Amino acid sequence: MSIKIGKHEIAHPIIQGGMGLGISWDKLAGNVSLNGCLGVISSVGTGYYENLKFAKKSLDGRPYQSENFYSKEALFTIVQNARKICGDAPLGMNVMCAA
Structure with a gap:
């Protein structure tokens, strides 16, 4: 079954x-x-990816402010790296939106 x-x-x-x-x-x-x-790739906390490599600001070992916690650059890198693994196979992403 597929x-x-x-x-x-x-x-x-x-x-x-x-x-x-x-x-x-x-x-x-x-x-x-x-x-x-x-x-399914999670978009949450991407500022932590590769030991805060993509977080421009950190405080006490954590990404500081939302633009660093949710790093767009890190997310793009995560997708590119996943594509290197799976090629053209279907791949999803979970984007959490909370008020």
């Missing part, structure tokens, strides 16, 4: 949940997609 989403087909009906703060980033999501399921 799942079809538009033109994409996922071989195994398994969708990995988007878990924040480094759990579902490039390595996990990319490998899940590579193996025929749907890997």
